[in-house]
Amino acid sequence: MPTISDVARAAGVSMSTVSYVLSGRRPISAETSARVRAAIAELGYHPHAGARALASSRTSVLALVVPLRADVNVPVIMQFVTAVVTAARRYHHDVLLLTKDEGTAGLERVAGATMVDALIVMDVEGDDVRIPALGRLKQPSVLIGLPDDPAGIACVDLDFAATARECLTHLAGHGHRRVALVGPSPSVYERGTTYAQRFLDGFTDASAELGLETVAHSCEPGADGVRDCLAWIDSEQPGTTALLVHNEDALVPLLDELRARGRSVPGDLSIVAVCPRDVATSLPVKLTSADIPAHDVGTLAVETAMALLEGRKAPGTRLLPPTIIERDSCGPLS
Amino acid sequence: MPTISDVARAAGVSMSTVSYVLSGRRPISAETSARVRAAIAELGYHPHAGARALASSRTSVLALVVPLRADVNVPVIMQFVTAVVTAARRYHHDVLLLTKDEGTAGLERVAGATMVDALIVMDVEGDDVRIPALGRLKQPSVLIGLPDDPAGIACVDLDFAATARECLTHLAGHGHRRVALVGPSPSVYERGTTYAQRFLDGFTDASAELGLETVAHSCEPGADGVRDCLAWIDSEQPGTTALLVHNEDALVPLLDELRARGRSVPGDLSIVAVCPRDVATSLPVKLTSADIPAHDVGTLAVETAMALLEGRKAPGTRLLPPTIIERDSCGPLS
DNA sequence: AGTGATCGTCGAAGCGCTTCGACGATTGGG
DNA sequence: CCCAATCGTCGAAGCGCTTCGACGATCACT
CATH class of the missing domain: 1.10.260.40 (lambda repressor-like DNA-binding domains)
Incomplete structure (x- = not known):
């Protein structure tokens, strides 16, 4: 060499x-x-990267912390990961992959050893113990998600409250007055993952503003979870004409179940999903959806990290506006 | 500090x-x-990681190269990734994530800069240009997959030929004589990803040995791809009683389509799938399957890399034996 | 009691790079 | 035409660590 x-x-x-x-x-x-x-x-x-890092105290490496859990759609996680890696490369940076299960220790290890210039953390919870730990590091960090108190750390995410609002507005525009929210797995709520809560809050607020009748329920994984959720909705709010589905993994079993019950989409029931484009278009019915812009969010997270490294731009929270894409799953009230 | x-x-x-x-x-x-x-x-x-790397010429970092393409099931990729990261941590190593689209340049960059101690490369193709490049590096590498000529590089994978053989043997044991293979997307074959070819070869060989009548066909993504594939099988080999499905993403639309046609599983048609456990068990019919041991393969790849770093163990090819798990999708010939 | 080994510790060299200060040579402005 | 600023380059001082050789002390055998 x-x-x-x-x-x-x-x-x-x-x-x-x-x-x-x-x-x-x-x-x-x-x-x-x-x-x-x-x-x-x-x-x-x-x-030599090590020599360079030693002399310059810059590593050209970003840490990315990913969740291991399966209660959030895996392809979505992967989209974030590839977006971050791709964006990082544009800034001549590489990505060191950490898993969430290492917790605070992992962050302190890579930051303390000066292995990375900045950290990007996915799947943050409302009261995430990692946030104070990140604050103590000498490297800047960016959260993908929005905790209760960011404590001055930069955050990037989809505006889930506005997304819920847009979805309901869309449905209301088609004449629907009785809507049910099929939420993520209960474990997502319990864990305090705020995107679920923010979506629910937006849903509730918009429902009141628009004068709709609505109910919301979490949805366990699997076909059984979907059946239970639908049963709950039927009994709790009969005559529901539209479903807002904030749960990628429920989509397939949901459509299965509806077909089994002979309920056509969008004839008998309209559906708006919150999911990435490719999921919405790969189902038997092309779903009208609010896009999960994983690519944009991941890219923005990297750009924010770079801005922080260059000392420009005060950190803050950036919530991306929702995009509703009309497809075939949402019809007028018949 | x-x-x-x-x-x-x-x-x-x-x-x-x-x-x-x-x-x-x-x-x-x-x-x-x-x-x-x-x-x-x-x-x-x-x-300080850089200082340590400089003085010792060891980085405690492994490179992992992942595919970006969507023609191979994304959750499976993620399983490999988490297995590698988790195993690497047990050896006090971290993982630097590279994407396949950087090609040879990415490998040379991280290896040339001495950012990593070893490289693990997923999704290698039969005649992968990266193999000679890996051979030129001063760091050892491990392939997940099996190219035509490993050129002395260590390889780890599931024994896909044996897997096909086991699956056919299982079906033959249930009395099936006419079997069709539903393969991966044609792009997987075209790209020269050898696992598909090895599976097909094992299928063909075992079919002859067992005296079965078989056909095989690739399967484009989406519901249309599945319909086309089924149509091809019906016309090419009427009276097929069992399907061997080597395509995770085809599973959902396949079961949908069969139900739409009123063909029950396993009553009218038996299915053996090649897929990870969680996929096999999350479908409406619990599928009898040959497991894709992503976790084991990823772990073994890391262990092989560590062995190489410590100078023990001659590199070579390790093909893991298949495991068939009986569930509910494979019945006797009626 | 003598003699290698081994133990436990120190000092110094050096890994490969960035960056600061210095310095002669050009410029440009007044 | 002079002075200051800028250009283009060099040399040297570290950055924080590992590792080698050295050395007294302890130990285990003869």
Whole structure:
């Protein structure tokens, strides 16, 4: 492995000149620069990441903390991950993957060892113990999600309250007056994952504003969970004409069950789903949906982290506005 | 941030003694060791990863290259990823996540910069251009999958040929003589992902050995793909009594379609699926399946990498034996 | 009692890089 | 035409750690 001094020797310049060619932090003449670059290519030189980190106290690595749990749709998680990795690469950064189950210790380990420049944390809970820990680190961090008290940490997420509102408005616009919310698994609420609560709050508020009759219920995973949830809705609010489904994994069994009961979509029942595009379009009925912009949120999280690293931009909370995409699952009230 | 010399001063020893306490590479008296540990805890000392990497040329980081493509089931990919991360942590290593779309350049970048000690590469193709590139690196690597020519690189995977054989044997044991293979998306075959081909080869061989009548067909994603595939099978081999499904994403639309046609499982048609446990058990019919042991494969990949790093064990190919789990989708021929 | 080993510790070299200060050579403005 | 600012480059000082060689002390055998 050639070092920077091999390159310097080959190009007939000093080490520092090579360094400045690479970093652009001082002006270097075009000829020198060209000679250095030629030497670099010739020798196949790669700067040693550890040495660079030691000398500059910058690592060009971002930590990303992902949940392991299965109660949130796995492909959605993966979309966040790939968005973060892809965006990080555009800023010449790599991504170190941590799992949520390491908890606070994992954050402190990678931050304390100066393995990363910044941290991005997914699946934060309302009263997440990791938030005070993040505050103590010398690296900046960005949350994907919105805890009760961000304590000055930057947050990025979809505006779930506004999303619920938009969905209800859409349904109301089609004449629906009785709507039920099929929520995530109860474990998501219990865990204090705030997106579920924010969606529910938005749902409740908008329901009142629009003068709708609504009920809401969580939905256990699996076909049984869906059946129970539908049964609950039928008994609690008979005559429901539309479902707002905030649960990707319930969608398949839900459509199955409705077909089994002979209830057509959107003829007998309208559905609006909250899910990524690809999920909405891969089902037997193309679902009218509020998009989960995992790609945008992940990208924005990286951009926020970069802004923080460059010292610009006060951290704050960025909630992306919802996008409703009309497809085939939402009809007028018959 | 305290450094090792702060710790040394606080404990009244030399830097090297602190280092030896931490690494255990030289004997240190119990009292000294205790004093050093106390100082470390007191000061909240964390060794600087870059400095350590520079001095020792070891990073305690593994690279993991994941596919971005959607033609292979995303939750399965995620299972590999979490298995690798979890196993790596047991060996005090972290995981740097790369995406396949960076190709050879990504490998060379992280390896050239000495960011990682070893690389684990998922979704390798038959004639994968990354294999020669991996061979040129100074770090060892492990493939999850089996290329045409591993060129001396260690490989870990499920034995897909044996899996196909076991599945057919299972079906034959239930009296089935006409079986159809519902394969992955054509793009998986075209891309040269060998697991699909190995499964098909095992299927073909076992079919001959067992004297079965069989056909095989790839299956495009979505409900339409499934319908086309079923239509092809019906016309090509009427009287097929069992399906061997090597395509997680086809499972849901397949069961839908069969129900729509009024064909009961396993009454009219038996199914054996190749998929992870949780997929097999989350469908309306609990599927008899050959397990995709993503967790085991990921773990084994990490263990192989560690063995390589420690210089023990000649690299080679480890194919895990299949496990068939009987559930409710496979019945006797009626 | 003599002699290797081994134990327990220290000091120093060096890993490969960034960055600061210095310095001669150019510029540009007044 | 002079002075200050800028350009282009060099040398050296670290960044925080591991590891090698050295050395006195202890130990286990003869």
